[in-house]
Amino acid sequence: MTITPLAPTVLGPLDEIPLGEGRTYAVGSEMIAVFRLRDGSLRAVSAVCPHKGGPLADGQIDNKVVVCPLHLYAWDLATGCSQSGQPPISVYPVRVDDGHIILGD
Amino acid sequence: MTKKLVVIGNGMAGARTVEEILARNGDFSITMFGDEPYGNYNRIMLSNLLAGVEDEAGIYLNDLSWYADNDITLNAGVKIERIDRFAKKVYATDGSATPYDKLIIATGSSSWTPPIKNIHNPKRGFHQGVFAFRTLDDTRGMIRYARDHERAVVIGGGLLGLEAARGLQNHLSDVTLLHAMGHLMERQLDEKAGHMLQASVENKLGIKVITNAMTTEILGKDRVTGVKLADGTVIPCDVVVIAAGIRPNTQVAADSGLTVERGIVVDDQMRVQDEEDIYSVGECAQHRGNLYGLVAPLWDQAKVLADHITGRDTEAAYTGSKLSTKLKVAGIDVASMGLIAPETDDDEVIIYSEPKKGVYKQLIIRDGALAGAILVGDNSKAAGLIQSFDRAQALPEERAEMLFDIGGPAGEVKPEDMPDDAQVCNCNGVSKGAICGVVNAGCKTVSGVMDKTRAGKGCGTCKPLVQRIVEWAAGGEAEEDPAASWYVPGVPMPKPELMDAIRKYELTSVSAVFEKLVPGGEHDAKSKMGLASLLKMMWADRYVDERDARFINDRVHANIQKDGTFSVVPQMKGGVTTPAELKRIAEVAEKYKVPMVKLTGGQRIDLLGIPKEQLPAMWADLDMPSGYAYGKSFRTVKTCVGSDFCRFGVGDSTALGIAIEERYQGLEGPGKMKLAVTGCPRNCAEAYVKDLGVVAIDGGKWEIYVGGAAGAHIRKGDLLVTVDSPEEVIRLTGRFLQYYRENANWLERTYAFVPRIGIERIREIVIEDTDGIAEALDAAVEEAVQAYKDPWKERAVPATPGQFRTSLPLTVLPQVPVRS
Known part of the structure; x- marks a missing residue:
């Protein structure tokens, strides 16, 4: 599990992300996929699948994992660990503040 | 304190039991008596000795040094004539008396001599x-x-x-x-x-x-x-x-007052009836009324006896064996297990007979489980049958698969013969070693291994091999996967129960299904797409469309490619187009600098390498409906040129293909539906290998084939019916597709669905209407047809915020080279 510390950054309004979906944000040189879980919480992970570069924000999620749309490998959204023997993905702290998505601590 | 163990019998049963006791570090001083003046040998191999393919040295299981090494006193050639159960001694014909604390009788059998004069x-x-x-x-x-x-x-x-x-x-x-x-x-x-x-x-x-x-x-x-x-x-x-034939050697036991019927009567711990310290094992023992003359039951008995006598597991119980044999009889393959003839009218009997080759195969199936099998002349499927028989495993719907290798390469690869680095899954590059690693780490279900390694998750052709490797690696302890029968992995119900529950509780959205039908209400990403498709089919207009339940392709109505771009395939009904349409496609391709323009196998034009954010604008410029080249849905109807121009065409396949596509366009289902109409049996449109293929035959008639495939699996469709008019073809096409939509498993294509249900049964339902549901099927498909909307109209206003926003904004995409 990799948690990358970041200075707090406002990514945008929460309603940019439909419930249960993900959107990609560019933060500095990083690309970060932010997901809005159906339980209302947010998760942020690296946007690029370490397997073959698939866009994770286009993947389907539940309250635990994201499934890459290209080859259907799955990663735990909280820990970044692969469920299918792939390298882990980075996870980032993310929260909602006053209707906005805040990345970082 | 070391106890005295005496074993009467130095054959395969006696020696094997002693081996098992030694393996459990049983604290005994062991004395063995054998009639024959040898160490113990494999009696089964005497045939090979006679045939000259084995010499005497080769048939010994344990030579004399084994007895010495294990401190076993072997009295070879010494016959025991009496047991004194009270004094706990055995008396031999040489006059010796040997005391015991525990006694094992493994006297085996003798050859039986029929009453023949002068013998x-x-x-x-x-x-x-x-x-x-x-x-x-x-x-x-x-x-x-x-x-x-x-x-x-x-x-x-x-x-x-x-x-x-x-x-x-x-x-x-x-x-x-x-x-x-x-x-x-x-x-x-x-x-x-x-x-x-x-x-x-x-x-x-x-x-x-x-x-x-x-x-x-x-x-x-x-x-x-x-x-x-x-x-x-x-x-x-x-x-x-x-x-x-043979008769058990029970004389000594009977003479000594032990209970003997046909054999020496033993309980589930292999103890002689009413005796605390005397056991019997092998051919001479009668367990629950049965005598066993084969080695496999003997091995099981020896283990239980050893567990019990050493105190390793005093609960160990032998409960009997299901008998199966697989061998070469006089050089000819023979296998036999269970019943050799049906016993009731409901027993399903499957027989294949090819006298010229000397091949005979018979299966007897009762209540869905293998109750008996006979193979002569070909034992290639024996191992699998014995396993199915022993474990009462679920059997393949296509019974022939139990007797033959169908569609696979000739001769099954044996897992044990494969090197570790042998590639098993050619789609996802998974080796035998990788599969074994996951099994050894504790994952013993086939689907669990497939999830973890992705083996078998591509085209699916290697799934049977993956299954064999898992079973082999698990040492015969592969676990049944309860999820195998579920419609989707995250909701514990097969399709009929799932549909009943959805109707009963009026669950109209995917999240409602999770919350009502999954214990704990847990959502499952891998189940969403299947549920979305099912709910849409069931509820049509009433379906609550949660966009996150859709796979990305269905969110943006295009097929995602390896670099995160998409492909755009406009509808081209029946593969027929016009110069104006082609010009428009060409202009769009130039305007958007489309990296590749490709003709598809389904007779359409594919524009590849389109960034997500360009999709709506392209659809507007094309001004053509979606070709649905991305969904688990009705895809296309391939046609030949038919009767207008072709010298051979006997029916207007082009017009019929266009009409079918016009009507059923966009219809969603558990799997893709690829169709074709061909104008004569020359089959230029490949109708025999489509989910539903229509073939014009002379006399104005049309044949409808279902369940064909020409992908990773190749299968000629089954002839469903021959009809007289294109209208009839269109009506029955809808009825069949609706039956498939309602009854197929998620991602189960028609090539698996049709043989699973059986073409006769499908004909009964779809053509003869024996179940009386034809009208309902027609009505349901009509409702779906009326609900059709071209998804590419969803372009002026996005359905969700950022629907077409790129998901890989800054990356240098792995570029597909531009072809000019």
Whole structure:
């Protein structure tokens, strides 16, 4: 599990992300996929699948994992660990503040 | 304190039991008694010894040094004549008495001699030239004698008799097998299989076989000169081998007051009835009324006995064995298990018979489980059948798969023969070693291994091999996967129950299904797409469309590519287009600098490499409907040029194909639906290998085939029906597709669905309407047709915020080279 510390950054309004979906944000040189879980919480992970570069924000999620749309490998959204023997993905702290998505601590 | 263990019997059962006891570090001083003056040998291999393919040294299981190494006192050639249960001693014919704390009786069986006149000689046991076939000495004597003679008769057409006959051919030229029953191996084979085996034995091996042959007399004064049968027939011969069966050696036990019926009666711990310290194991033991003459049950008995006698597991219980054999009988493959004939009218019997090749296969299935099987001449499927039989496993719907390798490469690859780095899954590059690693780490279900390694998750062709490797790596302890029958992995219900529950609770959204039907209400990403498709089919307009339940392709109505771009395939009904349409496509391709323009197998034009954010604008410029080249849905109807131009066409396939596509465009289902209409049986549109294919035949008729495929699986469709009009084709197409939508498993294509249900059953439902649901199917598909909306109209206003926003904004995409 990799948690990358970041200075707090406002990514945008929460309603940019439909419930249960993900959107990609560019933060500095990083690309970060932010997901809005159906339980209302947010998760942020690296946007690029370490397997073959698939866009994770286009993947389907539940309250635990994201499934890459290209080859259907799955990663735990909280820990970044692969469920299918792939390298882990980075996870980032993310929260909602006053209707906005805040990345970082 | 070390206890004294005495074992009467030094054969396979006695020695194996002692091995098991040693393996459990049993604290015993062990004394063994054996009639035969040898260490213990593999009696089964005596046939090989006779046939000259094995020498004596090769058949020993434990030579004399094994006894010494394990501090076992072996009294070889010493016969026990009495057991004193109260004084706890055994008495031998040599006058010795040996005390015991625990006693094991493993006296095995003897060859049974039928009552035949003149078979014995008062001076020397058997008449000269007559042999039993049970011991090493029997075999040695037989070989010595046969060498100097010409003609042999074997009495007994069971396994042993056949082996003896085959072995004797090694030593003399003329062998006749006499069997008192109507066909060979009547205990293991039914009549047809017995006759097939007889034909092979006679024609391939040159052994003469006479059935219903009662031998009444041995002829010859000093030595054998022939045998006489009940009907008066005389068969001249020099050697007679008796292989008419075995009888358990129970005399010592009976003489000593132990309970003996047909064998020595034992309980589930292999203890002799009413005896605390006396056990019996092997052919001489009678367990729950059964005597076993094969080695596999013996191994199981030996383990239980050892567990119990050493105190390792005093609860260990032997509960009986399901008998199966797989062997070469006289060089011919034979396998037999369970029933050899059906017992009730409901028993399903499957028979394949090919007399010329000597191949016979019979299965008896009861309540969906294998209750018996016979194989003669081809044992390639025996291992799998024995496993299905032993474990009462679920059987493939396509019963023929149990008897033949269908569609796969000839000859199954054995997991044990594969090197670790052998690639098993050619789609996802998974090796045998990777699969074994996951199994060894504790994952013992096939689907679990597939999830973890992705093996079998591409085209699916390697799934049977993955299954065999998992079973092999798990050492026969592969676990049943409860999820195998579920419609989607995250909701524990098969499709019919799931649909019932959805209707009952009026669950109109995917999240409602999770919350109501999953214990704990847990959502599952991998189940969403299947549920979305199912709910849309069931509720049509009432379906609550949660966009996150859709796979990305269905969110943006395009097929995602390896670099995160998409492909755009406009509808081109029946593969027919116009110059104006082609110009428009060309202009769009130029305007958006489309990296690749490609003709598809479904007779359309594919524009590849389109960034997500450009999709709506392109659709607007194309101004054509979606071709649905991305969904689990009705895809396209491929057609040939039909009767307008073709010299051979007998029906207007093009017009019919366009009409079908017009009507059923966009219809969603559990899997893709690819169709074709071809204008004559030359099949230029490949209709025989489509989910539904229509073939025009002369006389204005149309054949409808279903369940075809030409992808990773290749299957010719089954002829559903022949009809008289295009209208009828369109109506039945809808009815069949609706039946498929309602009843197929998620991602189950018609090539699996149709054989699973059976074409006759599908014909009953779709054509003959025996279930009375045809009208409902027609109405349901009509509703779906009316609900069709071109998804590419969803472009002016995005359905969700950022619907077409890129998901890989800054990356240098792995570029597909531009083809000019």
